[in-house]
Amino acid sequence: MLAEGRRARDRAAAAALFCTGLVMIGARSWVVWRRQAAAPIPQPPAPSDxxxxxxxxxxxxxxxxxxxxxxxxxxxxxxxxxxxxxxxxxxxxxxxxxxxxxxxxxxxxxxxxxxxxxxxxxxxxxxxxxxxxxxxxxxxxxxxxxxxxxxxxxxxxxxxxxxxxxxxxxxxxxxxxxxxxxxxxxxxxxxxxxxxxxxxxxxxxxxxxxxxxxxxxxxxxxxxxxxxxxxxxxxxxxxxxxxxxxxxxxxxxxxxxxETLGDYLRMWRRWNKNLLLHGMRYGAWRDVRGVATACAIYGATVALPALTPFIGPLALVGSALLFAQAGANRLGRLALGARVRGTKPAVRTIVGLPLFIALDMLAVFLAVADAVDARKRSRW
Structure with missing residues (x-):
């Protein structure tokens, strides 16, 4: 009975944390989007003769x-x-x-x-x-x-x-x-x-x-x-x-x-690998840190659910909020890009965001694996 009560309290706390996190992500994103919407979009001048x-x-x-x-x-x-x-x-x-x-x-x-x-x-x-x-x-x-x-x-x-x-x-x-x-x-x-x-x-x-x-x-x-x-x-x-x-x-x-998921994954896998290998070679540590940071955040997003038996539903909440933040960031970029182009993002593009985020995550993981594997470092 006590264990069941504790699990119920954990679930309630996790639900409250999840809702609070979503509200904070939404509020922050709304402020950013409003600021972007108010900023002027400069038009490029005609090329000179x-x-x-x-x-x-x-x-x-x-x-x-x-x-x-x-x-x-x-x-x-x-x-x-x-x-x-x-x-x-x-x-x-x-x-x-x-x-x-x-x-x-x-x-x-x-x-x-x-x-x-x-x-x-x-x-x-x-x-x-x-x-x-x-x-x-x-x-x-x-x-x-x-x-x-x-x-x-x-x-x-x-x-x-x-x-x-x-x-x-x-x-x-x-x-x-x-x-x-x-x-x-x-x-x-x-x-x-x-x-x-x-x-x-x-x-x-x-x-x-x-x-x-x-x-x-x-x-x-x-x-x-x-x-x-x-x-x-x-x-x-x-x-x-x-x-x-x-x-x-x-x-x-x-x-x-x-245009295909496979081609997109291969391209970003190669680009991320280049940032790691050539970045270390030429001392471009900001590029290396960028890929390493993405790998750490994406890794936490994927690994946290496995910790549920040890720390309870808070692990799932942490993973879900990290994924939600990634979605909010990309949705903001889509909105700004659409404004620059003078259009609106297609519904299918917005619906596809979870899949595209998953591909971005996988591309980073595979790039790190390729950078470690000497046989794959020079692969196109």
């Missing part, structure tokens, strides 16, 4: 394309549609599909096509591209991106005006992808993150960045080993050499975002 720049430097666009058969034609057409006259493309294409054969048909005075070999990797492919490039400025992007005048000019302008030696833009999903709940979750989250960026970035985005060729040569011209995380390694070399990375938020390149 290159004729007004002090110079129009030649830009070489470097791309390593492996198994990009379904994207390569659209990418090449988007490059050819650029109005900026002083640019060329050096493309290292290969894979088990027809990527190289398709790309080779576009080779001309403006497009140089090299064959990428099995096992060569992105870093060495880019190194060979650089050897054939003629531009004073080097731009990096991916074959699943769609180039366009506005993001291209906005990215290049600070380098052409010599206001910066390195510049990075951002990315958004392709227009036809926004109907997918998973893609919308990623795209709106990215818009919210981009909204808070300052003029100086802590890294470059490999699918939309540019730097002066002489600086790239100074940094080793893709000689640093990087089986994965080419852009992260470049970022750490740039900042380690004392150069600031200009963040051009208005330069938004359209690219393909993962």
């Amino acid at each position: 290159p004729a007004a720049w002090p110079e129009q430097p030649h830009v070489s666009v470097l791309v390593a394309a492996w198994n990009e058969e379904q994207h390569i034609v659209a990418f090449l057409h988007s490059f050819l549609a650029l109005s900026y006259p002083a640019c060329d493309l050096v493309l290292c294409a290969g894979g088990t599909d027809a990527t190289y054969a398709i790309a080779a048909r576009y080779a001309d005075a403006k497009i140089t096509v090299l064959e990428q070999y099995p096992g060569e990797g992105k870093q060495r492919a880019l190194r060979r591209c650089l050897e054939r490039a003629t531009g004073a400025l080097i731009m990096l992007t991916d074959a699943d991106c769609l180039m366009a005048d506005a993001p291209f000019l906005r990215l290049i302008e600070p380098l052409a005006r010599r206001d910066a030696s390195v510049a990075t833009g951002v990315s958004l999903p392709r227009p036809e992808q926004w109907a997918s709940p998973l893609v919308q979750y990623q795209g709106l989250s990215d818009l919210a993150w981009q909204h808070g960026l300052s003029v100086v970035a802590d890294g470059v985005l490999g699918r939309n960045c540019a730097l002066r060729r002489d600086l790239l040569a100074q940094l080793g011209a893709f000689d640093a080993p990087a089986a994965t995380g080419t852009d992260y390694v470049l970022s750490r070399l740039v900042t380690g050499a004392g150069y600031a990375i200009r963040c051009v938020v208005a330069s938004k390149v359209a690219t393909e975002y993962p």
Whole structure:
């Protein structure tokens, strides 16, 4: 009888704590959301006319394309549609599909096509591209991106005006992808993150960045080993050499975002692993702490229910509140991203939040496991 009474009191206390926790999470989130809703959304200025720049430097666009058969034609057409006259493309294409054969048909005075070999990797492919490039400025992007005048000019302008030696833009999903709940979750989250960026970035985005060729040569011209995380390694070399990375938020390149749960998990598993391995290698301890902190919080969320036999229902309450806080944080990002985009999050995206959070948690756990396992450290 006494034991039953104690269990009843524990359940009542746990229920009260859970309700109190939810109210606190909700109240805090409401304050944050209201503050975000009141803040103005700045509109990017139109890109300036290159004729007004002090110079129009030649830009070489470097791309390593492996198994990009379904994207390569659209990418090449988007490059050819650029109005900026002083640019060329050096493309290292290969894979088990027809990527190289398709790309080779576009080779001309403006497009140089090299064959990428099995096992060569992105870093060495880019190194060979650089050897054939003629531009004073080097731009990096991916074959699943769609180039366009506005993001291209906005990215290049600070380098052409010599206001910066390195510049990075951002990315958004392709227009036809926004109907997918998973893609919308990623795209709106990215818009919210981009909204808070300052003029100086802590890294470059490999699918939309540019730097002066002489600086790239100074940094080793893709000689640093990087089986994965080419852009992260470049970022750490740039900042380690004392150069600031200009963040051009208005330069938004359209690219393909993962549409399947498996692709999304693999991408974030690889990115988190890169933060751990390259972060430790280059002393970027803030990045390492970020992944470690996420692993600790997510680990507590998963492990607490197992402690229920020892500490009672409070363990379940703690786990549920941690998960609820993660959901509130992401819901806030979706709301802000939707406001920036001028839309509303789809109901399916909101309903899918628990699944997406679980994937984010799993990606961190697997990344830590990969970083510990020497056989998986260089796996793409």
